[in-house]
Amino acid sequence: MNMPLYRQMLAINLKMFMNYAVGSAFYILLMFWIYPGIAKNSGSLNSLIDAMPEGVGKAFGLENGFGSIGAFISGEYYGLLYLLILSIFCILVSTQLIAKLVDQGSMAYLLSAPTTRTKVALTQAAVLLSGLVLICAVTTLAGFAGYAWFIGDLADFDGTGFVLLNAGALLLFFCIGGISYLISACCNDEKRALTLSGVITIGFFSLNLIGKISGQLSWMRHISVFSLFDPGEIVGKTANWPLSVAVLAGLGAAAFAAGMIIFRKRSLPL
Amino acid sequence: MLSVEHVTKIFPNGRGIRDVTFSVRRGEVFGFLGPNGAGKSTTIRHIMGFLKPDQGSVKVCGHDTWKEQGRFQKYIGYLPGEIAFIEGMTGKAFLDFMAGMQGGVDSAWRDELIRRLQFDVRTPIRKMSKGMKQKVGIVAAFMHRPEVIILDEPTSGLDPLMQKVFIELVLEEKARGTTFLMSSHNFPEIERTCDRAAIIKDGVIIAVKDIHELQSMQRKLFEVTFESEQEVNDFMKCGLKIDSREGSRVRVAVQGDVDRFIRETARFHVRNIDVFTQNLEDIFMNYYDREGQTP
Numbered sequence: 081m082n083m084p085l086y087r088q089m090l091a092i093n094l095k096m097f098m099n100y101a102v103g104s105a106f107y108i109l110l111m112f113w114i115y116p117g118i119a120k121n122s123g124s125l126n127s128l129i130d131a132m133p134e135g136v137g138k139a140f141g142l143e144n145g146f147g148s149i150g151a152f153i154s155g156e157y158y159g160l161l162y163l164l165i166l167s168i169f170c171i172l173v174s175t176q177l178i179a180k181l182v183d184q185g186s187m188a189y190l191l192s193a194p195t196t197r198t199k200v201a202l203t204q205a206a207v208l209l210s211g212l213v214l215i216c217a218v219t220t221l222a223g224f225a226g227y228a229w230f231i232g233d234l235a236d237f238d239g240t241g242f243v244l245l246n247a248g249a250l251l252l253f254f255c256i257g258g259i260s261y262l263i264s265a266c267c268n269d270e271k272r273a274l275t276l277s278g279v280i281t282i283g284f285f286s287l288n289l290i291g292k293i294s295g296q297l298s299w300m301r302h303i304s305v306f307s308l309f310d311p312g313e314i315v316g317k318t319a320n321w322p323l324s325v326a327v328l329a330g331l332g333a334a335a336f337a338a339g340m341i342i343f344r345k346r347s348l349p350l
Numbered sequence: 351m352l353s354v355e356h357v358t359k360i361f362p363n364g365r366g367i368r369d370v371t372f373s374v375r376r377g378e379v380f381g382f383l384g385p386n387g388a389g390k391s392t393t394i395r396h397i398m399g400f401l402k403p404d405q406g407s408v409k410v411c412g413h414d415t416w417k418e419q420g421r422f423q424k425y426i427g428y429l430p431g432e433i434a435f436i437e438g439m440t441g442k443a444f445l446d447f448m449a450g451m452q453g454g455v456d457s458a459w460r461d462e463l464i465r466r467l468q469f470d471v472r473t474p475i476r477k478m479s480k481g482m483k484q485k486v487g488i489v490a491a492f493m494h495r496p497e498v499i500i501l502d503e504p505t506s507g508l509d510p511l512m513q514k515v516f517i518e519l520v521l522e523e524k525a526r527g528t529t530f531l532m533s534s535h536n537f538p539e540i541e542r543t544c545d546r547a548a549i550i551k552d553g554v555i556i557a558v559k560d561i562h563e564l565q566s567m568q569r570k571l572f573e574v575t576f577e578s579e580q581e582v583n584d585f586m587k588c589g590l591k592i593d594s595r596e597g598s599r600v601r602v603a604v605q606g607d608v609d610r611f612i613r614e615t616a617r618f619h620v621r622n623i624d625v626f627t628q629n630l631e632d633i634f635m636n637y638y639d640r641e642g643q644t645p
Binding site: 082084085087088092181184185186188189190191192193194195196197199344345346347348349350 | 395398399400401402419420421423424426428430432433434435436437438439447448450451452453490
């Protein structure tokens with residue numbers, strides 16, 4: 081780690097990190113705010129979902145219905161929108177932290193200072209992870225605040241389930257962020273890095289979605305890292321939590337390490 | 351201080367540098383000359399450890415710049431050929447940041463550099479002109495008082511006054527024992543600062559010359575206006591190489607032997623003398639042509 085670099089990168093990016101965090105927190109508060117209205121009609125909504133083909137409901141995380149706030153949030157926010165927000169965050173930020181600096185040439189200044197490439201790469205990874213942790217932490221806190229504010233006593237809230245849900249999302253994006261970071265460390269061209277990590281992330285996302293909708297294509301899910309984070313199963317306590325955690329953490333750590341090694345070993349067009 | 355040993359790097363498009371070897375002694379200012387695309391920047395990128403050589407190595411103060419990243423940089427100040435700063439900062443924020451990366455600098459010296467180069471450090475980098483960015487880059491290369499300073503086209507974008515200030519800076523630091531490697535197109539700048547220079551073409555070093563030798567290679571055209579045409583006729587018998595004649599005006603080509611030209615000319619009444627200095631590209635052309643004739 082290089083502290084002056086870490087501080088400078090945070091100074092430049094903190095505002096953007098906060099925008100993502102506040103946006104996500106605001107949205108989750110909104111979800112808690114509208115839930116009581118939906119809960120009153122949950123019976124009719126549930127019968128609507130039952131009327132839909134089974135795959136569609138599963139794909140969008142509706143299989144737990146609208147009966148509990150946990151099921152509602154996991155399906156409506158953690159099943160789709162939150163994943164998109166964090167995907168975009170990982171793709172954009174990881175590209176900015178390495179490929180953009182190489183493409184522009186400002187990486188020359190970082191490497192002309194008395195530090196090593198490994199330290200620079202490690203610092204940039206730390207900046208990416210700091211942003212990710214910040215967004216996830218603010219979102220989690222906003223969830224608890226939202227429950228206390230709009231729903232009722234926190235004692236009735238399945239806090240453990242909600243924390244596990246957020247920890248799962250964080251780990252999933254530790255893995256996605258690692259893959260985007262690896263691509264960013266390999267690319268000399270900012271646009272190419274952006275396109276590649278975008279295609280891979282959205283590709284994984286789509287494979288998971290298609291696999292859920294169609295029973296015949298369910299094998300597709302298993303090549304997507306998104307299948308390791310199933311909000312419905314986590315809240316419904318049917319997820320294989322230790323396995324998912326181990327695979328996501330292992331894949332993410334391997335991708336970050338590979339990115340650092342490749343960045344250390346390759347010629348840079350500066 | 352700095353030695354480049356048999357560095358070869360061939361890019362996929364077939365261009366690159368081949369077997370580049372030279373060394374720069376402590377306290378020496380070493381010029382690096384060559385046309386665009388000859389391999390100057392590629393060589394400098396190897397010195398900075400950005401590119402991995404196919405063969406050979408670069409050592410700065412005894413440290414291999416590819417294998418020992420992190421060790422050699424503290425001896426080096428670097429001005430890139432194409433400056434790119436991190437976006438969203440002011441000049442001051444950038445210099446503070448680089449000072450932090452260097453582990454602290456003498457702020458009195460940094461302020462003096464800024465004062466001498468005359469620019470406003472509070473300007474956001476995205477609003478800076480090319481010359482102003484160049485000045486920020488020069489401060490960043492000099493401010494930590496490194497032992498070796500690598501400058502890629504240092505005066506591009508600077509006005510003549512600032513070029514003069516820059517040359518003074520280089521000479522002062524040279525007097526303190528700082529070693530320089532400087533690539534350039536600007537012959538007066540090389541002439542005034544460098545002790546030796548290497549000429550590179552198509553990725554191959556074709557000569558490492560003492561600066562006086564290079565000066566003697568430089569052809570100058572003196573345009574002399576005499577009092578009368580009769581004097582011109584007499585002057586033309588002296589055997590100096592005459593480039594062209596127009597009435598009482600004569601253009602004389604002088605390469606090296608300025609003394610003889612002065613003595614011959616002084617025998618007549620001279621109204622005016624103008625001098626046209628051959629630019630560096632022309633010297634290269636001459637040099638390459640001669641190389642071609644005697645393979």
